[in-house]
Amino acid sequence: MKNIVTFALLILVVSMVFGGPISNVYAQDDSKILLKLAKRAQNQVQNQISSESPDKIKRLFEEGVQNVNSLEKAIRNNDADAAKKHFLTAMKIFTQISRVSSSDVTKESTPEVAAKTTSDSVRSTVKDPSNDLQRLQIYVNSLKTIAKKYDAPIDFSELDNLFRLSKQQINNNQFALALETLQKIKEIIVEVNKEIRDEASKKESQRAKEYAQKYLEQLDRLIENAKKQGLSDEIIKKLENAREKLSSADNPNDIIKEIREILSIKKQFELTKNDRLESRVLQVEKTISRLSQMDGVDENDLIHARDTLQSIKRHLYDGEFDTANELLRDLAKQLQEIKNSR
Structure with missing residues (x-):
């Protein structure tokens, strides 16, 4: 009977020391530990009960078993409060039976023994996390x-x-x-x-909108070039419809879809001649933006770089690709010199 006494006292001490956290422990993935402990106590008490045991002990044991069954049902129903109640009630009953049935209760129930048992048993029933x-x-x-x-x-x-x-x-x-x-x-x-x-999601949406805005500027230049080159109204109409859809797109996925559609139109009608230049324009814009956030960069140099970039865009707008290409090469060199001079 010594084992069940110390075991029951362990549970009672844990319940008194931890109070509220017992229900929280139950609510975790390993909540079935409580049911395992209660059934272990039930089995140990049952081994100590015989046909000669007093009726009071037998009635108490049946009451304890009923609470263990109710504990199991509460766990299945995810009822943490009920589970805690039935667990503590069952353990109190089993402890009461132990006190009546065992002559070793007095020796084993000292605070020092209970505290040691608590520490040892908790380590054995709850794994190191x-x-x-x-x-x-x-x-x-x-x-x-x-x-x-x-x-x-x-x-x-x-x-x-x-x-x-x-x-x-x-x-x-x-x-x-x-x-x-x-x-x-x-x-x-x-x-x-x-x-x-x-x-x-907010950042991705914002970046998609910013990219769409830059692409709309490219598309405006492309549409203007198409008109100056005397391309058919059908091509221009498709480009203008694509621009309208892109300008109203708000979701990043929709923006990507519309840009792909525009790329398809450009390839279909062989309008990709200036795509490489437009990509370089975007890269130069990023470089200027990064330089503007660095210490030691002359603001006048950045103003001159931005003015040159706007001039490049105007040449692309007018279809003057060779001039735009030459200015892009010069601007790239200037930006590298600005970066090296920091």
Whole structure:
């Protein structure tokens, strides 16, 4: 009977020490641990009951068994509060039977023995969650990198504090508490993931719109060139319809779809002659933008570079590709000199 006494006292001590967290531990993936503990206690008590046991003990045991059955049902129904209630009631009953049936109760129920048993048994019934902690830490580190990439204003301080707490709990062999802390970490990770996805979606949408706007400028120049070259009204009408659809597109997927349609039209009617120049114009615009964010760059040099770029666009608009190409080469050299002079 010694084993069931110490075992029951362990559960009672855990319930008194952890109180609320017991239900949280139940709510985790390993909630069936509580049912396993209760059934183990039931089996050990049953081994101590015989036909000669007092009727009071037998009635108490039946009541304990009913609570274990109710605990199992509560777990199936995901009813955490009911599960906690039936678990504690069953363990109190089994402990009461142990006190009546065992002559060793007094010796084993000292605070020192109970505390030692609690520590030893918790270690044996709840696994060390160090590996889970490590995996979560690696995952959160990757989330921090992604958040930085998208400039997402996410505060990771709460997660950092919980990681420190869980490490301390594991070091103190408080595995049940550590599991509870890890569950909180998982819940916050779900929220952080959503925030990052929302922020990434906004950024992607904004970038798509900015690219669409630049492409519309290219398309305007292409349409003007088509008119000056005397291309058919059918070609010009298709380009103008494509421009209208692109200008009204708001979703990144729709923007990509419309740009692909425009590329198809350009290839179909052999209007890709200046595509290479337009790509270089976009690259030069990016270079000027990056230089404007650097320290030590003369603002007058940037103003001159922007004026030259506008001149290049006008030449492309007029179909003067050779002149535009020459100016692009000169501007690229100037920008490289500006970068080297910093």
